[in-house]
Amino acid sequence: MKRSILITKALIVAVICSFSMNLAAQEKYPEPEPMRPGMSEFWTPRPKVVTPGTATNNAVITPPSDAIVLFDGKDLSAWKSNNKEGGEAKWIVKDGILIATQTGSIETKQHFEDYQLHIEWRISETVTGDGQGRGNSGVFMQGKYEVQVLESYQGKTYANGQAGSIYKQSPPLVNAMRKPGEWNVYDIIYSAPIFRKDGTYRVPPRITVIHNGVVVQNNTTIIGTTEYIGFPRVVEHGAGPILLQDHGDAVSFRNIWIREL
Numbered sequence: 001m002k003r004s005i006l007i008t009k010a011l012i013v014a015v016i017c018s019f020s021m022n023l024a025a026q027e028k029y030p031e032p033e034p035m036r037p038g039m040s041e042f043w044t045p046r047p048k049v050v051t052p053g054t055a056t057n058n059a060v061i062t063p064p065s066d067a068i069v070l071f072d073g074k075d076l077s078a079w080k081s082n083n084k085e086g087g088e089a090k091w092i093v094k095d096g097i098l099i100a101t102q103t104g105s106i107e108t109k110q111h112f113e114d115y116q117l118h119i120e121w122r123i124s125e126t127v128t129g130d131g132q133g134r135g136n137s138g139v140f141m142q143g144k145y146e147v148q149v150l151e152s153y154q155g156k157t158y159a160n161g162q163a164g165s166i167y168k169q170s171p172p173l174v175n176a177m178r179k180p181g182e183w184n185v186y187d188i189i190y191s192a193p194i195f196r197k198d199g200t201y202r203v204p205p206r207i208t209v210i211h212n213g214v215v216v217q218n219n220t221t222i223i224g225t226t227e228y229i230g231f232p233r234v235v236e237h238g239a240g241p242i243l244l245q246d247h248g249d250a251v252s253f254r255n256i257w258i259r260e261l
């Protein structure tokens with residue numbers, strides 16, 4: 001009996017102590033700082049530079065027979081605007097090339113789950129700007145997860161924000177960029193996430209990215225949305241579009257096709 005009274009007393013003292021310590025902590029420590037963009041960037045280690053093989057005579061490999069062609073150089077009929085108002089995609093199609101304009105991002109009308117995606121992109125030879133303002137666009141898986149498009153041959157930025165990165169998550173394994181004015185190729189193999197009933201990932205999304213024939217993401221786990229400010233978030237979703245980002249720079253695209261897996 002005596003022992004149980006002692007234990008009860010000790011518990012009461014512990015609760016009072018912890019309550020007053022919490023009060024003291026609240027008085028002592030300031031509110032946590034709000035997230036700034038720099039808090040989710042890391043600059044080292046820098047991915048090693050690898051010179052990719054050469055596309056002889058600027059060769060274009062045509063889509064395989066079972067591919068869904070998303071852009072064949074003629075029109076944007078497979079795409080729509082990502083603006084709130086929706087409507088037609090307003091990027092420029094000229095000489096068989098799609099050029100990003102400052103009219104908002106565009107996305108495919110069709111939605112996808114697991115796939116193999118081929119897309120070619122080019123930064124202008126006369127590119128200006130630096131860091132994230134140098135030939136910035138992006139290819140988003142299911143409208144949520146960005147594989148960065150950026151002039152990263154000469155341009156310097158944080159490692160988890162350069163071309164081939166899963167933006168602000170995974171830097172590319174190496175830097176396989178071609179010079180401004182030359183075409184880059186992404187071949188992407190993507191597996192969509194599976195969600196639990198509570199909206200968390202049961203199986204997170206996974207991605208392999210081959211940049212100019214060089215693996216830069218090797219079955220990488222995507223841990224959430226690719227946010228500019230803050231950390232990745234898990235947001236439940238179903239099948240989604242391929243989205244191309246308007247970041248204000250006139251990045252060119254061609255030969256875009258997808259094979260559902």
Ligand code: MG
Nearest residue numbers: 136137138149
């Ligand atoms: Mg981008």
